[in-house]
Amino acid sequence: MTMEYYRPLVCFDPLRPDHALPVAGGPGWFTHAALHVRGAAPRMVDLDAIPANWLNRITAARAPIAGVAFDRPRLMGILNVTPDSFSDGGKHHVASKALNHALEMARSGADVIDIGGESTRPGSVTVPVEAEIARIEPVIHALRSEIGIPMSIDTRKSEVAKVAVQGGAALVNDVSGFTYDPALALYCARNAVPVCVMHAQGAPETMHENPQYDDVLLDVYDFLFTQVTMLEALGIPRAQIIVDPGIGFGKKIPHNLAILNGLSLFHGLGCPVLLGASRKGFIGRISGAHPASERMPGSIAVALGAAAQGVQIIRVHDVAETAQALALWRAVTFGDFDDS
Structure with missing residues (x-):
């Protein structure tokens, strides 16, 4: 049997038809979808052609995760406590510097701080568990009582996640899609951790090659x-699972653009969608912006494109600038602003 996939054509126009359905319970809506079948060009279909299971997953409101509601696009601020991350490696690996940067991101509009102690840029090598814990543990303890927003731990390893969650992290973000350490999904299920x-194709060491x-x-x-x-079968409710298509992880420029x-x-999938494209290499190759720190404008363009498709979480380095852009997008789209 040929598998069919239904992609809602998301709109935000205030002139919403009566028969339109919501996208993920949010302000976006759709009256048509693109039907994708392998080996054929997508074609447009109306709501009557979409199976009930797809409609239910597309339209259902997304429950809050780690206390974050999805009534508008949310920002996940990136806090790399590594010496070698592709954009900001070495800048925040001391706990005091990490705390200051996290506080700045929280003040600027971040809804979650994502803490990572292992670079997974193309060509990077695996960091030993002990070294990764030594990087993230003091930072998490420094942030726990200071930032006032949830912390996420960006790790592939169950032992690192355990230390982070015990220290106050409220979400586990695994770039391997829970394929690297089988114990990680079990730990999250047993401890009710969102x-x-x-998605990533291949390991960081070689994922960029072919x-x-x-x-x-x-x-x-x-x-x-x-x-x-698989995660549902282990006991993690779908309502507590976020999905990320993994821009740049084992993907060339055409792959990234097709996903975007x-x-x-x-x-x-019936889950909140996260996009992490901030400052990534394809932005530099398309725009000519080098080094990575010069890719803020391109990153914002991608973030606004994601918001226009109803993405719930955008993972970024440049929190203040992205928050400002989203505020203007909301004001123009919905008239949503405070004129007091």
Whole structure:
């Protein structure tokens, strides 16, 4: 049987037809979808052609995760406590510097702070568990009582996640999609920890060398569907699972662009969608912006494109600038602003 995939064509116009349905219970809506079938060009279909299981997953409101509601696009601020991350390695690896940067991001509009102690940039090597814990543990303890917003731990390893959660982290964000350490998903399930599951093809050491896909958008969807199903079977409710298509992780520029163009497909998983494209290499190659710290404008352009497809969480380095851009997008789109 040929698998069919339904991508809602998301609109935010105030002139909303009576028969329109909500996207993920939010302000976006749709009256048509793109039907994707492997080996054929997508075609537009109306609501009557979309199966009930797809409609239910696309339209259902997303429950809060780690206390964060999804009534508007939320920002996850990146806090790398590594010496070698591709954009900001070495800047925040001392706990006092990390705290100051986290406080700045919180003041600037971050809804979550994502703390990572292992670089997973293309070509990076695995960090020993003890070294990763030594990087993240003092930072988490420094932030725990200071920032006032949830912390996420960006790790592939159960032992690191355990230390982080015991220290106050409220979410586990695994760039391997829970394929690296089988114990990590079990730990999260047994301790009722919400998770973010990301797609990556290959390990960080080699993922950039020659990634291959049949249909990248549908291949990534299938992977995330399988992993969400696995996590549910372990006892993690779908309502507490975030999905991330993994921009730049084992993907060339055409792969990244295909995913960005079709982001709304991932609403069909019934989970909040996270996009992490901030300052990544494809932005530099398309725009000519080098080094990575010069890619803020391109990152904001991608973030606004994601918001226009109903993405719930945008993971960024440049929190203040992205928050400002989203505020203007909301004001223009909905007239949502405070004129007092």
